[in-house]
Amino acid sequence: MCAAPKQGQKLPAGVDVEKETVLTGTVNDESGTPVAGAFVRLLDSTGEFTAEVVASPTGDFRFFAAPGKWTLRALSSVGNGDVTVSPEGPGVHEHDIVVSK
Numbered sequence: 533m534c535a536a537p538k539q540g541q542k543l544p545a546g547v548d549v550e551k552e553t554v555l556t557g558t559v560n561d562e563s564g565t566p567v568a569g570a571f572v573r574l575l576d577s578t579g580e581f582t583a584e585v586v587a588s589p590t591g592d593f594r595f596f597a598a599p600g601k602w603t604l605r606a607l608s609s610v611g612n613g614d615v616t617v618s619p620e621g622p623g624v625h626e627h628d629i630v631v632s633k
């Protein structure tokens with residue numbers, strides 16, 4: 533089977549990935565199916581809530597953050613999951629989150 537590689541989300545015009553730190557990814561269940569409508573939270577290095585977005589119909593999410601240690605936490609009716617990330621500088625940093633009960 534032949535398929536195109538994952539393209540990721542399109543960034544808004546004017547986003548300079550040489551200066552911006554972008555955390556992006558997809559929320560998936562354990563079988564790899566995207567989870568639409570999951571609440572995705574951005575927590576700082578101490579676990580404090582910083583921001584929240586709702587995953588798109590294809591499970592995609594995006595945050596603009598500073599370099600450092602972050603936790604991406606997804607909450608959904610399918611289950612919950614989180615991943616810790618540590619972007620060291622600007623650019624697009626892709627991290628998928630797997631949720632389970």
